[in-house]
Amino acid sequence: MHWIEKVVEELENYIATTKNKTKQDTIIINGGLSVSGLQHIGRLRGEIIISETVRKLLERKGYRVKQYLVLYTQDAWKGKESQVMSFGDEREGRKYAGWPLIRVPDPKKCHANWVEHYWEDFGGYLDKFTDGKIEVVTTTELYKTKLKDIVKEAINKKEKLRITINKYRGRNPYPEEWIPFEPICDKCGRIDKAKAIKYYPDTEEVEYICENCGHRGKTSIANGKLNWRIEWASIWKVLNIDFEPFGKDHATPGGSRDSCVDLSINVFETKPPMGLAYEWVSLRVNGKEFDMGSSDFLGITPKDWYQVAHPEVLRYLYLKEHPRRKVVIDMTLIPNYYEEFYRAESLYYDAMKTHGNLESLPENEYEIAKTYELSMLEPIPSEKPIQPSYLTIALAVQLVPTDNLAENVVKRLKSSRIIPQELRPFDKKRITDIAWRAKNWVEKYASPQIRFTLLQQLSEELKAKLMYRDLLLRLGEELLKLGENWSEESIKDVMIKVTQGLKDDEKKAFYKEFYIIIIGKEFGPRAAPLIEILGQDFVKKRFIEDLS
Numbered sequence: 001m002h003w004i005e006k007v008v009e010e011l012e013n014y015i016a017t018t019k020n021k022t023k024q025d026t027i028i029i030n031g032g033l034s035v036s037g038l039q040h041i042g043r044l045r046g047e048i049i050i051s052e053t054v055r056k057l058l059e060r061k062g063y064r065v066k067q068y069l070v071l072y073t074q075d076a077w078k079g080k081e082s083q084v085m086s087f088g089d090e091r092e093g094r095k096y097a098g099w100p101l102i103r104v105p106d107p108k109k110c111h112a113n114w115v116e117h118y119w120e121d122f123g124g125y126l127d128k129f130t131d132g133k134i135e136v137v138t139t140t141e142l143y144k145t146k147l148k149d150i151v152k153e154a155i156n157k158k159e160k161l162r163i164t165i166n167k168y169r170g171r172n173p174y175p176e177e178w179i180p181f182e183p184i185c186d187k188c189g190r191i192d193k194a195k196a197i198k199y200y201p202d203t204e205e206v207e208y209i210c211e212n213c214g215h216r217g218k219t220s221i222a223n224g225k226l227n228w229r230i231e232w233a234s235i236w237k238v239l240n241i242d243f244e245p246f247g248k249d250h251a252t253p254g255g256s257r258d259s260c261v262d263l264s265i266n267v268f269e270t271k272p273p274m275g276l277a278y279e280w281v282s283l284r285v286n287g288k289e290f291d292m293g294s295s296d297f298l299g300i301t302p303k304d305w306y307q308v309a310h311p312e313v314l315r316y317l318y319l320k321e322h323p324r325r326k327v328v329i330d331m332t333l334i335p336n337y338y339e340e341f342y343r344a345e346s347l348y349y350d351a352m353k354t355h356g357n358l359e360s361l362p363e364n365e366y367e368i369a370k371t372y373e374l375s376m377l378e379p380i381p382s383e384k385p386i387q388p389s390y391l392t393i394a395l396a397v398q399l400v401p402t403d404n405l406a407e408n409v410v411k412r413l414k415s416s417r418i419i420p421q422e423l424r425p426f427d428k429k430r431i432t433d434i435a436w437r438a439k440n441w442v443e444k445y446a447s448p449q450i451r452f453t454l455l456q457q458l459s460e461e462l463k464a465k466l467m468y469r470d471l472l473l474r475l476g477e478e479l480l481k482l483g484e485n486w487s488e489e490s491i492k493d494v495m496i497k498v499t500q501g502l503k504d505d506e507k508k509a510f511y512k513e514f515y516i517i518i519i520g521k522e523f524g525p526r527a528a529p530l531i532e533i534l535g536q537d538f539v540k541k542r543f544i545e546d547l548s
């Protein structure tokens with residue numbers, strides 16, 4: 001069984017026994033995000049992709065399921081250094097500290113506010129990374145609608161609430177006169193400093209004193225928020241949530257998940273959703289690994305990923321790994337991720353061809369093939385698509401004219417005998433979808449070795465300096481003998497054969513010259529894929545005619 005199928009099984013059990021729901025009821029799945037800054041791909045893992053996959057698996061079993069994503073837009077803008085600096089002007093930035101995120105202006109001035117600006121490269125791509133059936137709601141909206149009654153409930157039960165929540169507040173307990181509501185100060189705009197001192201049930205307002213500006217005023221209970229623990233438990237109740245994954249920071253014993261379960265059961269008298277803790281996704285850049293952080297503006301967005309790779313490949317990386325294991329993303333490894341994805345795809349097609357199902361596979365292979373199936377967003381073609389190497393396409397895009405890029409790449413791959421002459425529509429689509437992305441990848445993430453421009457002409461001067469001219473010529477002859485058998489593997493074999501008499505340092509010197517005569521510098525992409533894409537005409541010209 002795939003780990004996510006086990007989660008679904010456990011959830012079915014939870015729904016039936018704890019939540020007392022049947023297949024006639026709608027099952028509710030939720031995720032939550034605070035738009036405090038850059039929305040990175042790590043946030044797609046638990047809140048979006050795992051949740052969406054659980055939903056789809058439940059739907060296949062005949063359940064009706066609804067999936068929400070709650071944006072915590074009433075949260076206070078912390079005014080961290082990096083957030084302040086996004087305004088460019090430090091004095092302007094500092095002004096907004098403590099404001100609800102939704103009221104903070106867009107530092108780049110292109111959207112209505114901070115949230116909309118940073119949401120665009122994430123929210124605008126949700127339907128590319130999922131089937132799009134996710135309803136996004138903001139806490140700002142919820143406080144005006146569904147959460148209103150629960151704010152009243154919280155205020156009515158404030159003593160019980162206080163005793164329960166104080167168990168988790170250590171040396172900072174709420175005092176007896178505490179009112180569980182955090183209003184926005186009308187004067188200075190902060191949501192983190194105004195203290196509610198009296199509740200008026202008739203008008204549904206609170207009176208408050210602002211500890212920041214000293215203002216004393218009255219405001220509606222729609223104009224503020226609950227303490228975050230109470231808020232989370234309240235959302236579970238009003239949306240009637242059955243399943244919600246959460247980041248590992250909430251998972252510590254006595255931590256936020258535990259405290260909200262306590263509030264849920266003992267104060268709000270409702271059953272909390274089943275949870276699922278998941279690990280962070282970190283990013284590796286230049287060999288250094290770090291956690292992506294929203295308010296630190298560290299990480300890559302779904303848009304960034306989409307520009308260089310299929311969403312399905314990221315889905316594959318996330319769904320393959322058990323949620324408690326860390327996923328490390330290295331953007332220089334995009335070609336390797338494709339290779340891994342292709343291997344899973346092959347396993348899937350082999351199983352379907354041999355057994356007609358995946359269940360007959362051994363456990364570890366089943367997980368891989370199943371992950372592939374769950375990663376796919378479009379219907380899976382009945383025949384296996386071709387699997388063009390991402391790296392090869394990344395080399396090809398550097399060799400062909402950029403207008404009609406995909407067409408030119410296809411032509412190039414055909415003339416180098418890398419792909420068949422006849423392409424099915426889904427083959428062509430795959431190459432097309434990779435071509436423009438690989439071009440972006442070369443420009444943005446590829447290591448310097450991979451970037452090159454072809455040396456147009458081999459000068460006499462350069463030729464005269466070559467130490468391994470004869471051997472390079474021989475390499476050319478041997479390569480041309482490959483004829484129809486032109487592949488990365490066979491090319492590699494030829495190169496090994498031709499250079500086997502050389503000592504290590506000689507081999508190094510030989511390869512320097514190999515690259516110099518092709519791209520004019522001493523290093524470049526791996527030799528075999530480079531030769532493969534350059535093709536036999538090039539080898540004939542550069543290695544035979546030019547060197548003779």
Ligand SMILES: [Zn+2]
Pocket residue numbers: 106108109110111116117
């Ligand atoms: Zn903007």
Ligand SMILES: [Zn+2]
Pocket residue numbers: 185186187188189190193194210211212213214215
């Ligand atoms: Zn104030």
